[in-house]
Amino acid sequence: MTNAQWFLLVGGLLLARGLTAPMLQRLPVTPAIVYLAVGLLVGPTVLNLFHFNPLQESALLEVLTEMVVLISLFSAGVKMPVPFSFARWRTPILLASVSMAASVGLVAAFAYLLLGLPLGAGVLLGAILAPTDPVLATDVQTRHPGDRDRLRFTLTCEAGMNDGSAFPFVMLGMGLLGLHELGEFGLRWALVDVLWSTLAGVAIGVLAGAVLAHLGRKLRGTPPRHKLMDDFLGLGLIGVVYGLSELIEAWGFLAVFFAAVALRQTELKLAHADGGNNADQENRDPPQTDRIESEAENATPDKALEPTVSEGSLVFKEHLERLSELVLILLIGGTLFIDSWSLRAVGLALFLFMVARPVSVLVGLLGTRTLWPTRSMVGWFGVRGIGSLYYLMFAIQHGLPEELALDLIQLTLVVVTLSILVHGTSVKPLMSRFVRHRNHQSKVDEAGPDQPTESETKQAEK
DSSP: OOHHHHHHHHHHHHHHHHHTHHHHHHSSSOHHHHHHHHHHHHSTTTTOSOOOOTTTTHHHHHHHHHHHHHHHHHHHHHTSOSSOOHHHHHHHHHIIIIIHHHHHHHHHHHHHHTSOOOHHHHHHHHHHHSSOOTTTOGGGSOOSTTOOOHHHHHHHHHHHHHHHHTHHHHHHHHHHTTSSOOOGGGHHIIIIIIIIHHHHHHHHHHHHHHHHHHHHHHHHTTTTSOTTHHHHHHHHHHHHHHHHHHHTTOOHHHHHHHHHHHHHHHHHHHHHHTTOHHHHHHHOOOGGGGSTTOOOOOOOOOOSOOOOHHHHHHHHHHHHHHHHHHHHHHHHHTTOOGGGOOHHHHHHHHHIIIIIHHHHHHHHTTTSOOOHHHHHHHHHOOOOOHHHHHHHHHHHHTTOOHHHHHHHHHHHHHHHHHHHHHHHHHHHHHHHHHHHHHHHHHHHHHHOTTSOOHHHHHHHHO
């Protein structure tokens, strides 16, 4: 395709997306499916107007996916509820650590035993496919900073953390392939890639976010007089935190996510300390949030909060996120041929969706009080997307052999495409059903064991 054709295609899609936004909201599928359908139509699958080669363009695709993931992680961190509590964060921490390791192990075993891949390639493939995506999972994630829904919070927080917690397993797979130094008995990997890089990334993020919150309040005044500069501050925080993390070999994805979390948490705490009533509203949890693993919370929108850097920069980041989503999914559609849909790739996707993800979630949440309907929803909505593409391009840029790279590209692209289709068509009906079930259960709990519910009363009257 020529430059003119690309401008026409992307511009036309943007116009159509903007003009048909209310109609798309009523559709039973996500907008990502529409973008994918257009990509498949103009790509080699149907019209063959263009073909995007991920292997040849791996350097470009690595940078694009890296930027999109960073923006998405910042947006996810800003939406985290205030204040922080271990009881609330326990579930996503378990999902981003225990469930992450279990998922990598299951996919690695499947790839080694059934797909015939080397053990190192199996571990690498497991690490590529294990993290859930903060970009494509918008419909099951927290929608705004005041959204208190437990399920959405869990999925958003998990996606924010496991894009960083997957990195040690990526390095382990590359090490087993001879592309990274693991040290004797894996000691360097355990001390540097797991402990140091993880803890340093979290520490850098928390410190940088808190410092920016204090500086912003002190230097910009209250309320700030230049709200448009919030976008500069948000992007600047991403750049500084990620750059520092790269310099000291810390995981930058973790750092950016926790920088956004710390920024939001600190800003609201400062507002609360100054006696702001609006901050009181943000910091005050519904009574049920004090119960560990409580599942009966309802989403409540923010009240009129005092303007903050985190909130002011969120809208612009989400616009960039949606634009990037459109472009990258178009490119995914333009990579696939008809013969890309091999039995190996489809079988891997089904194993990941139906076995690896649900089992890993069950393993991670053993011993918690998470209700079974929520465990089932979390086990199903492990959306794979842009993060998986980034890790794949990262491995290719660090010397992954061409033959193995081509195999992993095909497997990963088919899994991501099927995730967009399967999860994109099931998210709205399943989430609606889940909310109805939760509301009904809340009414039953309020009615008490000896009191009829509203539906039972109506049935008795009939």
